[in-house]
Amino acid sequence: MTVEAASRTWSQRHLLDVDGLSRSEIERILDLAVEMREARASRAYRSLLAAEAVGLAFYEPSTRTRVSFELAAKALGATTVDLHLAGSSVRKGESLVDTLRTLERTGVTMLVLRHRAAGAPHLAVRTTGMHVLNAGDGTHAHPTQALLDALTLRDALGSLDGRTVAIVGDVAHSRVARSNLHALGALGALVRVGGPTPWVTEFDGWPDVEVALSLAEALDGADAVMTLRVQTERATNDAVSLDEYVRDWRLDDSRMSLAKPEAFILHPGPTNEGVELTAALVNGPRSLIGRQVENGVPVRMAVMALLSGAA
Amino acid sequence: MSPGVFGRLTDAPASLLLAGVRVIDPSDGTDAIRDLAIHEGRFVDHAPADAERVDGHGLIAAPGFCDLHVHLRDPGDPATETVETGARAAAKGGFTTICAMPNTDPPADRPELVTALRERAAETACRIRAIGAATLGRRGERVADLDGMIGAGSIGFSDDGSAIPTDDLARSILSVLANLSVPLIEHAEDAALAGAGVMRAGPNASRLGLVGWPPEAEWTIVERDLALAEETGARLHLTHLSTAPSVKAVRIAKARGVNVTCDVAPHHLALTDAWVAGSRRFAWEQPEDGDLRIAYDGACRVNPPLASREDALTLLAGLADGTIDAIATDHAPHPLERKLVPFEEAAAGLIGLETAFSLGLAAVAGGALELPILLAALSTRPAAIIGESRSLAIGAQADLVVFNPTATWRMYADSLASASSNTPLLGRELPGVVRLTVAEGRVTYRS
Numbered sequence: 001m002t003v004e005a006a007s008r009t010w011s012q013r014h015l016l017d018v019d020g021l022s023r024s025e026i027e028r029i030l031d032l033a034v035e036m037r038e039a040r041a042s043r044a045y046r047s048l049l050a051a052e053a054v055g056l057a058f059y060e061p062s063t064r065t066r067v068s069f070e071l072a073a074k075a076l077g078a079t080t081v082d083l084h085l086a087g088s089s090v091r092k093g094e095s096l097v098d099t100l101r102t103l104e105r106t107g108v109t110m111l112v113l114r115h116r117a118a119g120a121p122h123l124a125v126r127t128t129g130m131h132v133l134n135a136g137d138g139t140h141a142h143p144t145q146a147l148l149d150a151l152t153l154r155d156a157l158g159s160l161d162g163r164t165v166a167i168v169g170d171v172a173h174s175r176v177a178r179s180n181l182h183a184l185g186a187l188g189a190l191v192r193v194g195g196p197t198p199w200v201t202e203f204d205g206w207p208d209v210e211v212a213l214s215l216a217e218a219l220d221g222a223d224a225v226m227t228l229r230v231q232t233e234r235a236t237n238d239a240v241s242l243d244e245y246v247r248d249w250r251l252d253d254s255r256m257s258l259a260k261p262e263a264f265i266l267h268p269g270p271t272n273e274g275v276e277l278t279a280a281l282v283n284g285p286r287s288l289i290g291r292q293v294e295n296g297v298p299v300r301m302a303v304m305a306l307l308s309g310a311a
Numbered sequence: 312m313s314p315g316v317f318g319r320l321t322d323a324p325a326s327l328l329l330a331g332v333r334v335i336d337p338s339d340g341t342d343a344i345r346d347l348a349i350h351e352g353r354f355v356d357h358a359p360a361d362a363e364r365v366d367g368h369g370l371i372a373a374p375g376f377c378d379l380h381v382h383l384r385d386p387g388d389p390a391t392e393t394v395e396t397g398a399r400a401a402a403k404g405g406f407t408t409i410c411a412m413p414n415t416d417p418p419a420d421r422p423e424l425v426t427a428l429r430e431r432a433a434e435t436a437c438r439i440r441a442i443g444a445a446t447l448g449r450r451g452e453r454v455a456d457l458d459g460m461i462g463a464g465s466i467g468f469s470d471d472g473s474a475i476p477t478d479d480l481a482r483s484i485l486s487v488l489a490n491l492s493v494p495l496i497e498h499a500e501d502a503a504l505a506g507a508g509v510m511r512a513g514p515n516a517s518r519l520g521l522v523g524w525p526p527e528a529e530w531t532i533v534e535r536d537l538a539l540a541e542e543t544g545a546r547l548h549l550t551h552l553s554t555a556p557s558v559k560a561v562r563i564a565k566a567r568g569v570n571v572t573c574d575v576a577p578h579h580l581a582l583t584d585a586w587v588a589g590s591r592r593f594a595w596e597q598p599e600d601g602d603l604r605i606a607y608d609g610a611c612r613v614n615p616p617l618a619s620r621e622d623a624l625t626l627l628a629g630l631a632d633g634t635i636d637a638i639a640t641d642h643a644p645h646p647l648e649r650k651l652v653p654f655e656e657a658a659a660g661l662i663g664l665e666t667a668f669s670l671g672l673a674a675v676a677g678g679a680l681e682l683p684i685l686l687a688a689l690s691t692r693p694a695a696i697i698g699e700s701r702s703l704a705i706g707a708q709a710d711l712v713v714f715n716p717t718a719t720w721r722m723y724a725d726s727l728a729s730a731s732s733n734t735p736l737l738g739r740e741l742p743g744v745v746r747l748t749v750a751e752g753r754v755t756y757r758s
Contacts, residue, residue, distance in 0.1 A: 118519055122606050123652070140520030
C-alpha cells in the first residue's frame with residue numbers, strides 16, 4: 001500500500017490507545033512503518049511534517065520512548081520542543097491543563113504526552129485542539145509501544161493470526177501489557193497473561209485473553225513471550241515476594257523449552273536482568289529486544305504522519 | 312425551560328388554587344385528580360376568592376422533597392456554593408427541606424456553629440436543617456458535643472466524607488445517641504480497604520488502568536455499624552449506599568429489628584462505572600461500549616464511586632422493596648478547576664439537587680422504578696427520618712412540589728441555580744420540569 005492510499009481513509013486525529021483502532025487501521029500503521037523504516041535511510045519524507053511543531057511533554061522519566069519520538073518527528077521534518085518538565089513551571093503548581101493550553105498557544109500542533117495518571121491524554125483531547133499522542137498514561141495504555149511490539153512480532157512470525165503470545169510479569173500495573181492485549185488480539189493472536197495471582201486475576205473477564213497461573217501454563221505452545229518490568233515497590237505493595245517471583249516466573253534457557261522451540265522473547269525495557277529473565281536470554285538468538293527498540297522510530301513516524309493527515 | 316423565579320421562606324404566605332391537578336400523596340396512598348387549595352401556610356378546603364388559580368392539567372402535585380444529604384460550601388468556599396445558592400438549587404429541584412453536612416470550613420462541630428447555619432438559612436428558598444459533626448473537627452478522634460448540638464437544632468450527626476474510623480469510637484458515639492433522638496448518619500467506607508481506589512473495582516477499572524475501589528470498603532463498615540446499632544439500640548442512618556452486599560445487610564438487619572434507615576444517591580441508581588469509560592447509558596438501559604473520547608471525565612469521579620450496573624439495579628430493587636428508605640443527593644459542588652484534571656486527581660462528588668428528581672423520572676420512564684415509590688423516597692420517607700411530616704391532606708402544612716412529568720429540559724451550566732456545575736449530565740435532556748415548589752405555604756420556586 002502506498003502512503004497516499006493510507007492517508008485517504010485515515011480519520012483519527014489522536015492516538016489514545018490501541019482499542020480505538022480497527023485491525024485494518026493497525027495494519028495500515030504497521031505497513032506504513034515498514035515503508036518509513038526503508039525510507040529513513042534514503043531520507044524520503046523528510047519534509048512531510050514540516051508544518052508541525054511537536055511538543056514532547058514527559059511528566060515521567062523516559063529515554064527510549066522520548067528519544068524515538070523526537071527522532072521520528074525530526075526525520076519527518078517537524079520542529080520539536082522538549083518540555084524538560086522537571087525544571088519548568090509544573091513545579092510551581094501549574095495545572096496540566098494550563099500547561100497544555102500554554103503549549104498550544106505557543107504554537108505546538110502535536111502533543112506527545114507521558115503522564116503518571118491514566119486518562120491524562122484524554123484530558124488533553126478535551127481541553128486543547130492539538131493532536132494528542134499517548135506516550136504512556138499511568139497503568140492504562142502505551143499504544144506506540146504495543147504497535148512497535150506488534151510490528152516486531154509480525155516481522156519475526158510473518159503473521160499473528162493463530163499465534164499464541166504470552167505476557168508474563170506484573171501485568172496488572174502494565175500499560176504496555178494492556179495496549180498489547182488490544183493490539184495482538186486485534187491482529188488475530190491469542191494472548192495469555194501469566195504471573196503471580198495479584199498481577200493477573202483482573203484479566204479474567206477480558207475478551208480473548210487467557211489467564212495462566214503457572215509459567216508452564218503460560219508458555220505452553222507460545223510463539224513468543226513478552227516479559228514485563230517488575231518493580232520492587234509494586235511487588236511489596238501486592239505482597240508478591242521477589243524471591244518467589246524469580247523462583248516461579250523468571251525466564252531462562254531451560255524454562256523457554258516450555259514454549260515452542262523457536263519461540264521469541266520480547267521486553268519493553270529497561271530490563272532487570274536476573275529478575276524477569278536472564279542476561280543470556282536478553283542477548284541470545286531468540287531475543288527481539290533490540291528489534292523492538294529499532295522499530296520505535298519508524299512506528300512513531302508512521303503514527304505521526306497519519307495523525308497529522310500529511311502522510 | 313423558562314428561567315424561573317425564586318421566593319423565600321420569609322415571604323408572605325401564598326393563596327393558591329391548583330385546579331385539576333393529579334395529587335400523589337404517599338402519606339395516605341392518594342392518587343387522584345382534584346383541586347388543591349393553599350392559604351396561610353396550610354392546605355385548606357376552599358381557597359379564598361382572590362387566590363391565584365393555577366391550571367393543574369397535566370401536572371402532578373406531591374409532598375415537597377426532603378434531601379438528607381447536601382454539601383453547602385458555606386462557610387469556607389462561597390464561590391462554589393453558599394447557603395443561598397444551594398437553597399435555590401434545592402427549590403428548583405422540588406425540595407422543601409435539605410440537610411446540610413458539616414464538612415464546611417470550619418466544620419460544624421459545635422452548637423454555636425449549628426445555630427449560625429440555621430440563622431443564615433432562615434431567609435432562603437428552602438428549609439435547611441443542620442447535621443452536626445460526630446467528632447471534633449471531623450477528625451475521628453473525640454466525640455463532639457452531641458447533646459448541645461441537638462439543642463441547637465442538629466437533626467443527626469455525621470463525619471461524612473469519612474466513616475467513624477475506629478470501632479470503639481463508633482460504639483461510643485452510638486452509645487451516646489442511644490439516649491438521644493437522632494441518628495448517626497454514616498458514610499460507610501473503610502479507608503484502608505478503599506486504599507487509593509478511584510472508581511469501582513471491576514472490568515471497567517481494569518480496562519482503564521485505574522485503581523479499583525472494592526465493595527468491601529463499604530459493606531464491612533455497614534456490617535460493623537449494624538452490629539453496634541443493634542448492641543446499643545441507637546438509631547443508625549447509612550447514607551449513599553452503593554453496593555449490593557450493603558443492601559442485603561440492611562435488609563437482614565431491618566428484619567431482625569435493628570433501628571436502621573438508609574439512603575441511596577441518584578447517581579448510584581442511574582449512572583454506572585461504565586460512565587467513567589465514556590458510556591452515557593443509564594443503568595436500566597442496555598450497556599454499550601463507551602466513547603473513549605469522553606472517558607476519564609473528572610465529572611464522573613465521586614465517592615463512593617459509581618456502582619457496577621448489577622449493583623445499580625440492586626439498589627433500584629432495594630428502593631422498591633423498602634430496604635432503602637430514601638433518595639438523598641449527596642449534592643457536592645466543586646469548582647471546574649478541581650474537575651478539569653486527570654481522573655484520579657479530580658475532587659470527588661457531583662451536584663444533584665437540580666437533577667435528582669429528573670433522574671428518578673428517567674428511571675420511571677425506563678421501567679426501573681414506580682412513580683409513587685420515587686415520590687415517597689424523595690419526600691415522605693426521608694422527611695420521617697428527620698421527624699418532619701409530609702401530607703397533602705387538609706390542614707397539613709403546605710409543603711409541595713408541582714411538576715410536569717412529560718416535559719423535558721436540557722441541562723446547561725449557565726442555567727443552574729447552584730453556583731457549581733460539576734455533573735456529567737451537562738447537555739443532557741432529562742424528563743420532568745418543576746413548575747412550583749411551595750414550602751410552609753410560601754412559593755419558593757416557580758417556572
